[in-house]
Amino acid sequence: MTDLVTRPDADTAPVEASDSQSTAPLDGGGETPPLAWAPAEPAPRKRRLGLWIGIPAAIAAVALVASSLVLIAPGTTVAGVPVGGMTPGAAADALQQRLAETTVVLAGADGEPEVTGAELGASLDAKALADRAFGEHPMWNVTSWFSDPNSASVSIDAVAxxxxxxxxxxxxxxxxxxxxxxxxxxxxxxxxxxxxPGTGVDVESVRLALQKALADGQTRVEIDATPVEVPALHTTATADESIAKLNGMLDAAGFYVGAERTVPVDRAVAASWLSVEPIDDGTFEITADAAAIQPVVDELAPLVNRGAEDGKVITDSSGDVLREIAPGISGRELGDTSSVASDFAAQLADGNAAFALPVTEVAPVITTLARRIDVNLSEQRAYLYENNQVVQSWYISSGAEGFSSSTGNFRIRAKLESQNMGNRDLTKAPYYFTPDVPWVMYYNGDEALHGAYWHNNFGNVMSHGCINMPVDAAAYVFEWAPMGTEVSVHY
Known part of the structure; x- marks a missing residue:
């Protein structure tokens, strides 16, 4: 058996000795054997169980706080779909999935068939709704938990x-x-x-039924399958609007120079240029064929071009116009027509059938005739001047002694084809009476140029102050000299 040794302190404990160690009595007698101490026991380790439990709990708490920052509050519903505890992205998916799976039953139809929201092309702005739900009801805000349901607007693809x-x-x-x-x-x-019109199921009633089912948290809804009238895509009213536009185009169709429809286009010809096709938005599209227009464009030049018509005016010596004999009309020449057909086709497609042609104006030549009348009392002769050249002259009879004709520069201020002159009562001034005096042209008070049918003594003084002229000469001057013509009377 092994022997026990002890440490010399109160905390000693027996230990086993090895066979190489000897024992001896402790009271002397011989050599004292050396003491053998047992090795010291290691110090007990501190218990850290609380720490190891606390770390996971802290991590879990941090994770819970973090998740509360990205999740929607518990109890939140959107359009009847519970989205509490979801991220906005997951909530959006849930909303769209619920709508896609919602079934509409056509009650009253043969076999009461069913269609799903997905088949109907139903949709809603799931992302915006989910983002709004998170924004208004985040998990971290406990006061927003268990919110009232939010409504959603459902859209539907009418064609699908x-x-x-x-x-x-x-x-x-x-x-x-x-x-x-x-x-x-x-x-x-x-x-x-x-x-x-045709018949069918009212698509709007289907949309409203889907929207209500979603709001009520239902995945199945019935609607009355009684057929309703379905209007045509291209209605009579829309066609009539296009017809009014088209016929208005035919009324105005043509090639214009200014406001003048210089080259009208026959209604049937204009119609042959046009195509009218229904398009998907329910309206009618008007197009025009430039190639069909081109032959008419090729024939425009002789119909449009014209020479200028010269004009002629009568003026006074200062150039002021007294009368227009011919107004003068500008000529025109057709310009470049290389793009007219294509431009007109584009214009017709926009509803405008009045095409303004490119033309160059050719100005007329205006001839000016500066006219005046010169009465020479010394010569007893009247001269007609045009542009300072004498064009006619006649002997006249001016005022006799006591009735001398006034001298000076005047203008014709009144013209009468015939007039009685003098006084029928010869006992009163001016003591003469001459009926039906022809071609009277007053230039100075009661003094006038006029015809004298009662004598043929021209070249000698004869009158009471007027300038007597042969009747045919007076008629010529009456037409030749407009109002305002200058009259010079001198010696």
Whole structure:
């Protein structure tokens, strides 16, 4: 057996000794054997159980706080769909998925067929709704938990919905007939064939049913499958609007120079340039064929070009116009027509059938005739001047002694084809009476140039102050000299 040794302190404990160690009594007698101490026990380790439990708890708490910053509050619903505890992205997916799976039952149709929101092309702005739900009801804000449901506006693809509904319940659908437009040669006008409505399921009622089901948290909803009238895409009213536009174009069709329709275009010809096609938005598109327009453009020049018509005016010596004999009309020459056909085609497509032609104006030549009358009392002769050249002259008879004609520079201020002169009562001034004096042209008070049929003594003084002229000479001057013509009377 092994021997025990102890440490010399109160805390000693027996230990085993090895066989190489000897024992001896402790009271002497011989050598004292050396003491053998047991090795010291290691100090006990401190217990850290609380620390190891606390770290995971702290991590979990941090994770919970972090997640609360990105999640929607518990109890939140959007359009009837619970989205509490979800991220906005997951909530958006849930909303769209619920709408896609919601089933509409066509109650009353054969077999009461069903269509889903996905088949109807139903949609909603799921992302905006989810983002709004998170913004108003985040998880970290406990006061926003268990919020009231939010409503959502559901949209529906009318084309997809009609296709899905008609496939599910074909007996409820009849195709509408669109209005059409054509040119009627008998009336030379565009006319419409009226639209005929069809029947089908009211797509709006389906949309409202889906929206209500979503708000109520339902995944299945019934609607009354009684067919309703379905208007044609291209209605009679829309066709009539286009016809009014087209026929207005035919009324105005032509090539214009200013406000003048210089080259009108026959209604049937203009109609042959046009195509009228229905398009997907329910309206009619008007196009024009530039190649069909080009032959008419090629024939425009002789119809448009014209020479200028010269004008002629009568003026006084200062150049002021007294009378226009011929006004003068500008000529014109057709300009570059290389793009006229294509430009006109584009213009017709916009509804404008009045094409303004490119032309160059050719100005007329205006001849000016500066006219005046010169009465020479010394010569007893009247001269007509035109542009300072004598064009006619006649002997006249001016005022006799006591009735001398006034001298000076005057203008014709009144003209009468015939007038009685003097006084029928010869006992009163001016003591003469001459009826029906022809071609009277007053220039100075009661002094006038006029014809004298009662004598043939021209070249000698004879009158009471007027300038007597041969009747045919007075008629000529009456026409030749407009109002305002200058009259010079001198010796």
């Amino acid at each position: 919905a009609t296709a899905a509904l008609s496939a599910a319940a074909p007996e409820l659908f009849t195709e509408p007939t669109d209005a059409t437009i054509a040119f009627d040669a008998a009336t030379a006008s565009f006319v419409a064939t009226p639209a005929v």
